[in-house]
Amino acid sequence: AVRHRIRFNVEYMYREPDCHEHVVMGINGQFPGPTITAEAGDTLEILLTNKLSTEGTVIHWHGIRQYGTPWADGTAAISQCAIAPGETFNYTFTVDRPGTYFYHGHFGMQRAAGLYGSLIVNLPKGKKEPFHYDGEFNLLLSDWWHKSTHSQEVGLSSMPFRWINEPQSLLINGRGQYNCSLAASLIKTSLPQCKFRGNEQCAPQILHVDPNKTYRIRIASTTSLASLNLAIGDHKLVVVEADGNYVKPFIVDDIDIYSGESYSVLLTTNQDPKKNYWISVGVRGRPPNTPQGLTILNYKTISASVFPTSPPPITPQWDDYNRSKAFTYKILALKGTEQPPQHYDRRLFLLNTQNLVDGYTKWAINNVSLALPTTPYLGSIRFNVNGAFDPKSPPDNFSMDYDILKPPLNPNAKIGSGVYMFQFNQVVDVILQNANVMKGKNSEIHPWHLHGHDFWILGYGDGKFKQGDDSKFNLKNPPLRNTAVIFPHGWTALRFKADNPGVWAFHCHIEPHLHMGMGVIFAEAVQNVTSTIPRDAFACGILKKFLNKEHN
Numbered sequence: 001a002v003r004h005r006i007r008f009n010v011e012y013m014y015r016e017p018d019c020h021e022h023v024v025m026g027i028n029g030q031f032p033g034p035t036i037t038a039e040a041g042d043t044l045e046i047l048l049t050n051k052l053s054t055e056g057t058v059i060h061w062h063g064i065r066q067y068g069t070p071w072a073d074g075t076a077a078i079s080q081c082a083i084a085p086g087e088t089f090n091y092t093f094t095v096d097r098p099g100t101y102f103y104h105g106h107f108g109m110q111r112a113a114g115l116y117g118s119l120i121v122n123l124p125k126g127k128k129e130p131f132h133y134d135g136e137f138n139l140l141l142s143d144w145w146h147k148s149t150h151s152q153e154v155g156l157s158s159m160p161f162r163w164i165n166e167p168q169s170l171l172i173n174g175r176g177q178y179n180c181s182l183a184a185s186l187i188k189t190s191l192p193q194c195k196f197r198g199n200e201q202c203a204p205q206i207l208h209v210d211p212n213k214t215y216r217i218r219i220a221s222t223t224s225l226a227s228l229n230l231a232i233g234d235h236k237l238v239v240v241e242a243d244g245n246y247v248k249p250f251i252v253d254d255i256d257i258y259s260g261e262s263y264s265v266l267l268t269t270n271q272d273p274k275k276n277y278w279i280s281v282g283v284r285g286r287p288p289n290t291p292q293g294l295t296i297l298n299y300k301t302i303s304a305s306v307f308p309t310s311p312p313p314i315t316p317q318w319d320d321y322n323r324s325k326a327f328t329y330k331i332l333a334l335k336g337t338e339q340p341p342q343h344y345d346r347r348l349f350l351l352n353t354q355n356l357v358d359g360y361t362k363w364a365i366n367n368v369s370l371a372l373p374t375t376p377y378l379g380s381i382r383f384n385v386n387g388a389f390d391p392k393s394p395p396d397n398f399s400m401d402y403d404i405l406k407p408p409l410n411p412n413a414k415i416g417s418g419v420y421m422f423q424f425n426q427v428v429d430v431i432l433q434n435a436n437v438m439k440g441k442n443s444e445i446h447p448w449h450l451h452g453h454d455f456w457i458l459g460y461g462d463g464k465f466k467q468g469d470d471s472k473f474n475l476k477n478p479p480l481r482n483t484a485v486i487f488p489h490g491w492t493a494l495r496f497k498a499d500n501p502g503v504w505a506f507h508c509h510i511e512p513h514l515h516m517g518m519g520v521i522f523a524e525a526v527q528n529v530t531s532t533i534p535r536d537a538f539a540c541g542i543l544k545k546f547l548n549k550e551h552n
């Protein structure tokens with residue numbers, strides 16, 4: 001095992017991610033941030049310096065469970081204080097499991113501003129994956145707005161509410177095209193044909209392949225809003241990994257990927273080697289108003305500048321949810337994956353609703369919209385100081401006569417900062433229940449992400465979860481993941497073991513939704529957090545005085 005010492009300078013910089021100049025958040029002059037590559041068992045020591053002049057920052061290592069290092073999870077007001085301008089924070093943690101991961105900002109809307117990058121954990125040398133491949137590529141997907149995230153954030157917090165609307169572009173490894181299309185001559189568009197020399201910041205990153213080989217393509221989505229579908233023209237994909245866990249391989253024409261998810265797919269280059277092929281990314285789950293993100297799969301037998309002769313794959317209809325479900329339900333654990341406990345100790349029913357709080361538009365869970373406190377939970381719970389957050393636990397369930405198919409009869413919710421507390425090794429079930437939004441007959445997709453854990457996805461269903469639905473749970477080969485989607489007007493059932501002392505966020509990975517309160521806080525056996533907590537992580541809010549006093 002190796003210790004990697006990495007310096008990260010977080011800064012704003014001018015870039016043209018989609019050929020249109022904008023301020024983006026980058027790291028060490030790069031956007032997306034540098035790709036971190038390590039081997040399972042390695043330790044990462046990331047010295048993060050905040051080079052922003054007027055904002056705090058933190059970075060979350062998405063999919064890394066942080067066993068024994070809950071203060072390194074990188075969630076502002078939860079696992080640490082935001083790092084002040086000019087200051088440096090040391091994130092030290094081990095990457096214990098191979099897989100496709102990423103990192104991103106977790107303060108305000110900094111992820112949507114471009115603060116993200118890839119984190120690839122390989123198997124230790126000498127160990128073999130349960131599938132074969134000759135080479136690999138990495139695609140980090142995101143969505144991009146021309147309105148600044150500050151402006152977006154103020155709109156979301158204003159009365160009247162201003163929604164962020166759909167993104168201007170989709171980015172593949174931080175590159176998209178807003179003013180032109182790579183496929184202009186092949187599709188219905190008013191955009192001109194893109195003409196690149198190749199060194200432009202918005203020129204697509206082309207995947208160069210040899211014929212008759214198998215490639216592993218790692219795909220992760222750090223979108224702020226968009227649910228995506230990715231396809232590679234004329235090629236099949238074999239799904240083998242999801243969120244750092246092996247899955248039972250299955251063949252598809254395209255994959256759906258929600259914000260917070262990652263996959264590995266195998267691609268065999270068995271098509272005509274005298275052609276190049278489109279790699280396309282499109283929006284699903286919301287009425288799309290964003291052109292497809294595109295790049296090219298280049299067979300090295302011909303020039304990379306030869307465009308494919310047929311149009312890019314058509315993204316499946318945005319509201320064909322049966323198709324989305326069919327894909328999602330195919331994801332099952334590979335044999336040998338740890339199986340879930342057969343029984344649970346505590347079961348939470350979490351109703352997801354769009355709400356009003358004093359006239360402001362919010363999202364609430366069991367009628368509580370999450371507002372983060374000024375003192376990070378991990379610090380206030382570990383050091384036992386009162387008054388940092390609502391001492392009352394939020395509700396474990398919701399009224400069973402709530403009609404999830406209709407807009408709420410009373411849309412008013414409360415703001416809250418309460419915590420669900422779990423004992424060490426308790427088996428926790430969460431039934432996420434989706435519901436209708438405030439206006440019209442509609443319900444939206446929400447990808448829920450859990451920090452500090454993977455969970456087993458035991459089942460999905462349409463409508464309201466009923467007693468007896470748990471008799472159909474898959475306890476044999478449910479997929480282990482860190483992100484699970486709830487479909488419109490449906491439910492999703494998860495199980496995890498509270499075996500990781502710390503405080504963990506569990507939230508909708510859609511950035512504006514989290515900002516509007518769509519999350520809950522889980523605290524697990526925090527008294528068992530024994531090893532030395534870096535004090536500088538908690539010197540804010542009411543702990544500032546407390547930690548100083550103890551020091552003197």
Ligand SMILES: O=C1O[C@H]([C@@H](O)CO)C(O)=C1O
Nearest residue numbers: 161163354437444512513516
């Ligand atoms: O949170 C949201 O608000 C808008 C809409 O419901 C109100 O403008 C939308 O599409 C969301 O996802």
